Each structure stands twice: as C-alpha cells, then as structure tokens.
Amino acid sequence: MASIIKLIKKTYKMAEHHERTVVLNNFASLSVLQAITYLLPIIILPYLFRVIGPEKFGLISFAQAFVQYFMILTDYGFSISATKEISLCQHEHAKVCRIFSSVMTVKLVLALLSLIMLGAVVYFIPKFRNDWLVYVFSFGAVIGNTIFPVWFFQGKEKMKHISDLNILGGILFAFLIFLFVQGSQDYLMVPLINSSVFLITGLLGQYVVFKKFGVSFRFPGYTSLHQQLKAGWDIFISIVAINAYTTTRIFAIGLLTNNTITGFYSIAEKIAGLCQTFPLTSFSQALFPRLSKIYHKSKLRAFEFMQKIQQITINISLICLPLIFIFSRVIVRILCGGDYPETVLSLRLLLISVLVISSNAFRIQFLLVCGKTHIYSRIHVVMAMFGLPLIFLLITSFSYVGAAVATIIIEIGIFVITFITVKRLKLS
Numbered sequence: 001m002a003s004i005i006k007l008i009k010k011t012y013k014m015a016e017h018h019e020r021t022v023v024l025n026n027f028a029s030l031s032v033l034q035a036i037t038y039l040l041p042i043i044i045l046p047y048l049f050r051v052i053g054p055e056k057f058g059l060i061s062f063a064q065a066f067v068q069y070f071m072i073l074t075d076y077g078f079s080i081s082a083t084k085e086i087s088l089c090q091h092e093h094a095k096v097c098r099i100f101s102s103v104m105t106v107k108l109v110l111a112l113l114s115l116i117m118l119g120a121v122v123y124f125i126p127k128f129r130n131d132w133l134v135y136v137f138s139f140g141a142v143i144g145n146t147i148f149p150v151w152f153f154q155g156k157e158k159m160k161h162i163s164d165l166n167i168l169g170g171i172l173f174a175f176l177i178f179l180f181v182q183g184s185q186d187y188l189m190v191p192l193i194n195s196s197v198f199l200i201t202g203l204l205g206q207y208v209v210f211k212k213f214g215v216s217f218r219f220p221g222y223t224s225l226h227q228q229l230k231a232g233w234d235i236f237i238s239i240v241a242i243n244a245y246t247t248t249r250i251f252a253i254g255l256l257t258n259n260t261i262t263g264f265y266s267i268a269e270k271i272a273g274l275c276q277t278f279p280l281t282s283f284s285q286a287l288f289p290r291l292s293k294i295y296h297k298s299k300l301r302a303f304e305f306m307q308k309i310q311q312i313t314i315n316i317s318l319i320c321l322p323l324i325f326i327f328s329r330v331i332v333r334i335l336c337g338g339d340y341p342e343t344v345l346s347l348r349l350l351l352i353s354v355l356v357i358s359s360n361a362f363r364i365q366f367l368l369v370c371g372k373t374h375i376y377s378r379i380h381v382v383m384a385m386f387g388l389p390l391i392f393l394l395i396t397s398f399s400y401v402g403a404a405v406a407t408i409i410i411e412i413g414i415f416v417i418t419f420i421t422v423k424r425l426k427l428s
Contacts, residue, residue, distance in 0.1 A: 040170045044177055045270060046335045048190065049263070056187040058263030059131060062254035063138045063191060066128075068247045070114035070139070074146040077235030078103050078228070079154075080368055084292055085231065086155020093214070100152060100209070101217050102224040111146040115139065127255075133188055140195025147202035149209050161208050169201040234373035241377070241384035245410050249391060249403040256395050265400040267336060268346035275324055276354045295369050302369060310362040317358040325351050342400060349404035356411040364418045370425065379417050383410055 049057050082103045089095045118139055122132045153161045176193045180186060209215050250269060254262045295302035324331070328347045332340055367376040387410040394402025 040174045044174055045267065046337060048177070048181065049267065049335075050337050051181060052184045052187045052190070054263035055259045056184055056263075058254065058259035058261070058266060059134060060138075060187065060190050061250055061266035062259065062262055063131075063134045064141075064194075065247050065250040065254065066135065067118075067138045067142055068243065070111075070118065070142045071145050072236075072239055072243050072247075073114055074107050074110045074142060075236075075239065076106065076110060076229075077232030077237075077239060078107070078151050079239075080235045080373075081232040082151045082228070083155045084368075086152060087157065087292055088296075090156050096213075097216050097218070098220065098224060099228070100149070100215050102220040102228045103151070104147075104149075104217065105220055106225060106228055107146045111143055114142055134191055137188060137191035137195055140192075141198040144195065144198025144200070144202035148198070148205045150205075152209055152213075152215075153205075156213070161205070161212075165201045165204050165208070168204075169197045172200070173197045234377040235368075238373075238377040238380040241380035244384035245387035245391060245407070248388060249407065252391055252395050253400055253403055256392070257399055261342065261400055264340055264342040265346050265403065267332070267340075268343045268350055268404075271331065271335070271347055272350035272354055275321065275351065276357055291365075291369050299370070303366070306362050306366045306369070310359075313361060314359045317355050321351050321355050321358075346400055346404050349401070350407060353404075353407045353411045356408070356415050360411075360415045360418055363422050364414070366422060367418070367425075372425065375421060379414060379421070382417075383414050386410070386413065 052060075082099060085099050086096060089099075118135065122128045122135050128135055148165075150162055153159060173193060176197070177190065180189045180193065210217075250262060250266050253265050291302055291306065294305060325348055328351070329339070329344050332343045332347065336343065364376065364379075367373070367379075387406065390409065391403060391406045394406045396402070398405070
C-alpha cells in the first residue's frame, strides 16, 4: 500500500497545477456520478430480480443487449473522435458549433436507420416478435442516448453536467421502478421507465448545450458530414469489434440457452462491470482530453504519465479484485437474495478478465491519444474475428461458463498485442 501511495504522489507531481486541477475536478464529478449510478442499480437490481423473477429479468437483459447494438451504431465513434476534436478547439466557438451540428445530424440519421432495422427484426424473426413490446420499449434508450451530448461535455472538460444529469436520471429511474414495478406482471414497465429516463436526460443535455454554451445548430454541408464520418470510422469499427465480444456474450447466451440462465449470467456481468468501470472509467474519461493536449506538447511526457497511471491501476486492482473474488458468494447472496452458484462461478471467472482489462486500460487508450486509431481498430477487429466464434463455440459446449472463459482468453490476447504495440511505438 505504501508503494502505491508513493507512486500516486510521484505521478501527481508529473502534472502541472492546472492540469491536475482540471483532471481531478472532472474525475471527482464523474466518480460521484458513477458511485450514485452504480449504487442505485445495486439497490434496484436485487429488487427487480426478486420481484419479476430470473426469467423476465433475463428477457429484459437480452433486450438491452440487443438494443445496445443500435447504441453502438448511433454513437458511431464520436465518443472518442468528436471528444478529441472539441477538446482541441474548445475556445473556437464557430468551429465548436460546426462540429456539434455535424455530429448531431449524423447521429439522428443513424437513429432513424436503427429504428427501421429494429422494426424489420421484430416483424420477421419469431423470437423477437413474440415479445415485441419489450424491444420497442427498450429502443427509447437508443434515442435518449443519441441526443445526450456526453462527447460534447467531455471535449469541453465540463463533466459536471454529465454527472448532474445522470444523477437526476438515476434517482428518477429508481423512484419510478419502486413505484410502478410491484410484481412479475409489471416487467414491461422496466424498459419503458428506462427509456423514458434516457429521453428526459437527453433532452436536458441538449438544453444545457444550447442555453449554457450558446451553441447554435445549422444544417451542415456534405463536406462537414463526410469529415465527421471519416474521423469516427476507425473508432466505430473498433467499438463494433469490442462489442462483438462483450455485449454479444449476453445476447449469445439468450439465443443459445434460455431467459433464466441469461438472468443468472447477466447479474454476474453487471457486478463485474461495476468492478471494471468504477472508478476506472471516470478517471479514464477525465484524463483522455487532457492527456491528448499533453501529447501535443510532449510525446515523451504523455507516455511516461500514462505508464505511471497504468501502474497505479494495476496495483489497486491486485488489492481489490482478489477480495471481491473471495467474497463473491456473499455478494451474490446479498444482491440476489439466495444462493445462485451459476452467478457466483460466472462472477469469479469474469473478475479474472477484469484484472486483465484494468492492467491494459490506459495503455490501449494511449493509442487513441497518439492518433493511432487504425492500430486501435485493427487490434479489436482481429480479436473480434477470433473471439466471436469462440464465444458461440464455448457457450454451445459449456453454456454460461463458456462465455466467461471466452472473455478471459480474448482479454489476455488484447493485453499481449497492446503491450507489444505500445512498446514498439515508444521505441520508434
């Protein structure tokens, strides 16, 4: 522990005063957001699991995994490319307005395309048609996510707006769930409430952009739209590839097993997701725009700073994750209200992959910082081509256990490739 504190102090001194202030303020805002938005599910998920039952919980998880593909399409790659663009020209108002208008236009067109595709899938495929209302109600979250300008706030390094709006949404979601979901017959209210909250926070986010930042929307020309599509393409392909072996796990289990097993496994995924993202994601999001600016001034300083941050993350993970592994049975019993060995085993296996991901998070982000989006994309595309068949093969052979084992294998592969790639970048 003493060595971790010493490393943190050394890393802290590497940053200039204003850099520390901006990053730490944004990290604090995003950490509060994540603490609340993950604390609420810890309260809500056990309630939903018990009230609507594992089968309906699994159906809703499957629907959420399905509409996640449309969220990926509408996000396109702007969470990285547009964030970086805004961060580098955040004081040029006209340029900011132009970027905002172009990105939002593309996102809305993609949302419309997504709605058409959803309709086709629900109409023509019996598995989806039988529960069509679940998928239609879930799709509202795609529209809300499309209009919520998280990339704009990150680029402006004003993460407090993300925090405030999502905290409001989280509290509203919890209140409505406890108010309207009283039994298994109310399961349709879950995706309906979730979508409604997404839409409300999305509209409020747009209000903040126009009112507080004075952004004006003008229909962009073809050149601007093409520029944004080109800038986000490599990131989009990477995100598609990443979700080919992340979101697809729950989706594949839902296709190849049944809703009950999907429910058990999805609980383990949500707990592991909490361990993986809090507070790692908030710090990563807060650091990305600032690290991009540091890189433009000094490549060596940015690389050394990234290395220090990555080492801190590894050390903290090596302390926290084994404890969660040991007490996973108790954690599942508290959250789910019973002994579910399927969930415990899945969680323990997924925690191994979380350790690998945490050990690689800032190293792989550095590829984006230094503009190597094509390498970033290539790594994930290659692993998706290997990982997607592996997931279906192992789930077919070993059910939910196969999904967790496939995750470990894939993440180790990404770690090895990224480690070698970043080391070569430093030497070149």
